[in-house]
Amino acid sequence: MKVRIKSNAFLIAVSAVILGLIAGGLLMLAIGSNPFTGFYYLFRGGLMSMERIGNTIATAITLMLVGLSVAFAFKTGLFNIGASGQMLVGGLCATLVAHYVFLPRPLYLVVIITAAFLGGAAWGIIPGFLKAKFNVHEVVATIMMNWIAYWSVYYFVPIYLKAPSLETESRSIAISQTLRSPWLSKIFGGGYINVGIFVAIAAVFILKFILDKTTLGFELKAVGSNRFCAEYAGIKVNRNVIISMMIAGGLAGLAGMTYYTGYSRNIQIGVLPQMGFDGIAVALLGASNPIGVLFSAFFFGILQSGKGFMNAMTEIPPEIADTIIATIIYFTATSVLFKRFWDAVGRRSKAKALQNQEQADGEGVSHE
Amino acid sequence: QADKGKKLLKVGMVTDAGTIDDKSFNQGTWEGILKAQAEGLVEAKYLKPSGTTEADYLKEIGNLYDAGYKFIITPGFKFETTIFEAQDKYPDAKFVILDGEPHSADYSEFRIEPNVVGVYWAEHESGFLAGIAAALQMKKGSFGFIGGMEVPAVQKFNWGWQQGLKYANANLGTNIKMDSQNFLYQGTFDNIAAGQQLAATMYDRGVNVIFAAAGGVGVGAINEAKNRVTAGKDVWIVGVDVDQYPEGVLPSGKSIILTSAMKYLDRASYDMIVHELAGTFPGGEILHLDATNDGIGIPLENPNLSADVEAKVKEMYSKLKSGEIVVADSPDGGLFK
């Protein structure tokens, strides 16, 4: 029966994607462009060469980790729109490690991953704590934390990580200290693909395992679905809220690491990373399921990294990709419509099957 | 017939932060390219990157390259490391970087290949001339400066501006007050509200003219000046990069832009295209555009400056050209910051 529920979520996601693409196509038509050409170049832009696939993956890595962060919080009934701030802090920690810690590669990776995770976790744990102890709405708290991170990084970087002449970003990390790795770059002909991909995929499966198979996941989901029941059952609701936000923050911190020390080579100031918000879309399309997030991150990654090429080849503005993503999310939110639709389809086909069966039985058995 | 069949040079541009019509850096660059397109010389396209990291920039360069745009102009020092990578990655493409030269991310290696031209401007000279012009026109009053981020180009504008004001006070009989609290960098290029509030505070404190070299922050300052002038106050803005006169136009038809400290971005991008078409692309060179080669200056027409003032500025300009006057590109000599 579980299977049916899952395929339901899958059907909804696919329906939303198709409707989003149709909406995008209509917008292209509206400005007098050919949607088929548009989509052709959009997808070619994301996939036409190994290098581009590498870049798409690099984008997807960050999206995936942010998506996991948001999805994980969702599972505990929390809405983490603070992924941007957590990315910044996690990214800052990773950048510091990249500048000041020199170790053999495997050990170095462990250190930088830990640092980024802890940085993001610290930023996530504060709203979690405020929610648990004082019932401060996590939406407001995480928004505030975003801006606190924004300004802290804004003043921290120029003082401690100043580049010789640039004020807008930290000084660059030595290439050997980034997450990029020569053999990966070789396979993908350059590109920004980096070992973050392994972190992201590992995170997908670890989260899947935690949520489905462990007592921790059991508790988190119980708290998320019905915190009153969880409390009644003896589960420590507050502790789980804090843990959930901590892990969500940590995941966003890892996303920050892949973005600032993998995709990019320095941390930008004066910018709240947009990916922190895109991750919400990834989580929603993925139905907050880690595997779903994996796929939706790749899908959005293609759109994000293909839009520039589409813009270069046609007159279609790259914002079309964002419009498609936004439309998909609106349709995910209103999935009740599809649910009704698919249920109706299901009923009809079941009825038909029944009818057929009855006919096959020969004597139209009455059901009265 | 043959002309029609001939493939035009495809010229691409990647914008820096901000939009293509930022009335400043991006727009100036793009206008030069558009001019070449209007003359039927090239086919043009600009792409706006989704972020401001080297990776974002390189991706757009890749998009342009794959779409056949192999002559690519990038405005801004933030492209320095990007072009450093791109010059090797796309050896059959040509690059022009405005306001910078290619170097490695850690500044250990400065190398420019034959497919790249770097262009610098003497912003301090431009700021100096604007300072002279503004001081002469106003004769007395208190002047200020709002910069965006504290980056070299903006700093040089500031230092030149101060030197111009000082020079006018010392040699041209003006009485311009300069108070250190009125010379500052807002810290971003996009906080319009802060630009407006800073300008308002300065004007409240009696400042008459503000030189705004600050992108969107400058937009806020311009709005504030428009507001005050419409309300009957006597305040001014000095524009930056391009002739910002049209930005300051009020419904009455007048503009609150006294003059602008220009660097001829459009000329640079246009010239580079023409060179390329003529086969004289100065690849591997770093060009320094200043008064001697007419790379900077104030606008040709300045409706808000009197003829006397314009004449006097011309005179100063020739002195710059001849080297009689030298403007420092550093805060030495008691300048603010």
Next chain:
Amino acid sequence: MNDKRKKYIFTSPLWIGIYILLALVLLALLSMNHLARLILPYAIAYTIPLLVTALGGLYSERSGVTNLGLEGLMLVGYFASALTIRFTEQSSYALALPLGLLVGVIAGAIFSMLHAFASINLKADQVISGTAINMLASAITVYLARTIAGSGNVRIMLGIIRKDIPVLSKIPGIGTLFFTQTYWSTWVALIVWGASWFLLYKTSFGLRLRACGEHPSAVASAGVNVYKMRYFGVGMSGALAGLGGGIILITYSGEFNGTVAGLGFLSIAALIFGQWKPLGILGATFFFGTATTIANVSQVIPQLGIIPPVIFKVFPYVVTLLALVAFSKRSAAPKAIGEPF
């Protein structure tokens, strides 16, 4: 109602606002540099978009619909106003600004119907729907700006000219603080605020609207159409957020540039900080406006220059967190908020 709750009043956001005000007045009197005079008019200008937007949120949430889409709705109003003014300012400058605001209001209201439909008819998750509204708004406005206006920016020629209010501005102290250098849109916003307070608390319509946010089935059994009331609430949130966006344009920004820089989210915070009450919202938004302005201009004010700027910048956000902690024990959130009916 709630006249009984006066005992908490001295810690309410309204009072925090008043404390700040008093402190500023005091400073103005004491300081030769007229610190308050340098800050207050601009602080008010910055407060107003937040205030009307948070007020819009109040309508929506009081009717029982969470609205996380205020940021997007503001953006829609911002864009629609800019486009309208851009196309009309040449022919009739005098009418362009009010017309632009009006179109912004209408556009916001229309766009909010997406959220209303999802959350009222389809009983969708309102948080997700609101998020979708934000994403849609920012994608579509920039897309349209690009295709209609040529770039992501839509600039207008001139915003509202600030004026001193005759007579009132001559009152010493208060007059110079509140009645000099004001935008007419500020008075419009304050009238909207007053009218909203009246509508919500003094009329039968307001009684019904608030009841929808507390106990919708009670309203239904009293013969009132809850769907219509909620549509009205969400529509008002769109209209007022649209107005907020329009006011940003014609007061300090002068151009549509694709973002309202988190002001919509800040409005939501102000709504909660202000405990879902008009007076509270006024206090909370005024606090944000003042704190942000102080942060912005601290650079030019030597007295403030001694404090590291990062302190000013994070101040409003940290205080909000602390305030939410302080108020958390007696949240006045509408009881049926976010629950489909």
Next chain:
Amino acid sequence: MSHVIEMLNIRKEFPGIVANDDITLQVEKGEIHAILGENGAGKSTLMSILFGLYHPDRGIIKVRGKEVRIASPNDASDLGIGMVHQHFQLVQNFSVTENIILGKEGGFVLNRKEAGKKIKALSEQYGLSINPSALIEDITVGMQQRVEILKMLYRDAEILIFDEPTSVLTPQEIDELMQIMRNMIKEGKSIILITHKLNEIKSVADRCTIIRKGKLVAVVDVASTSQAKMAAMMVGRPVNFTVAKEEMHTGAPILEVKNLNVQNVKKLPAVKDFSLQVHSGEIVGIAGVDGNGQSELVEAITGLRAIVSGSVWINGKEITNSSIRERNEAGLGHIPEDRQKRGLVMNSSLSTNMVIKEYYREPFSHRGVLNQSVIDEHAQDICDAFDVRSGEGIFSHAGKLSGGNQQKAIVGREMALGPDIIIAVQPTRGLDVGAIEYIHKRLVEHRDKGKAVLLVSFELDEVFNLSDRIAVMNSGELIDIVQTSATNEEEVGLMMAGVKIKEAAL
């Protein structure tokens, strides 16, 4: 004889169920007409149709002889029909006046003073004595009901519908309500009364319409029909009102509560100096009207609410400051008051729900990793043993089960914990007779195994049926504990109203 209301051949279908199937109801002017039926028989549905909340699929409604279409509560109100709902339709943080005028404010600008005056006058006319400016959240449940009544009177209702008005009242308040109803009849109003309590029907009603499973069974004259007969018609078989139960020897105290003080949400004392012992082999019932501190008492014992002072002991071990989990492990089972809110995770499977208190223990998990097959087996065992029926078995989401099956699942889960004491709060609320009998039997079995049960119920019948001893609670105080065999409903009713019989007798 004139019928004020005629509902002829009404049919109303909900997805999967016919709530009203060809029902006819005729109410005469000036009568109190009772409607009797099991849970889910379709009484509320019928009244909702009359009040314009639902629309019938078929059938005709006539008011005062004229056929009408009632599309909304406003139409009903215009026709002079008013309704007091089973669940009060009151906005908690609005004043009495605001609640009453809601929807009928008369004018765009509110005139609270004027309305307040009118309400005061009405309230005096019917002897309701209510303060129009008080907030709903500050007044008692009985008062709240009067607000509901005033709502109808304010709308000049001639035909008044009461849907189970007495389930939340003390016996004394019930008497007062009955008196108020009689007053109303004198003023020329007609009343439709829905109640499960036969004695109330006997005491005020003139005629009674009985329905079963959505169908009309009979309309009887109350005076000439016995309670047993009415009950039999309602259920479709003779009803046994008592549970068979043997005498038990009580043993050592299992649960001890000593001088407990607890505050409610508003930080007001809700439980005052409460002491109680429950021994092995006994069921102690707590009688009292809803809102007299029972919920707070239970929450304090089960660890859901902080204790101000006093102590709680299980099997001689103090658990006053223990976590909820420690209490569970000490042998406490809890059938919660609100099964939807506390009892189950509605969008999780039954199988998850069945181990929600035990998932962390062997054999359900090992070092933090769940053993799903053992969990599923466990759930299956409970479902089999407690006859929990659902569409997809243990994989059904709990929310998809009917109320009775949800409750059976909870009872099953708590029993499976093997607790020494079960605290059962309203264990049969909203259930039909079959399910009630089943759950009662299980609770008695538990007691018969030498374990203890603390029963909290607002239904005196249930308390009397199950309990060995009855503890009566009023305003957070323990009024008295009495042997069930040594008391009667009148005496307990008086104590529920706060009268201390022992002291009164002195």
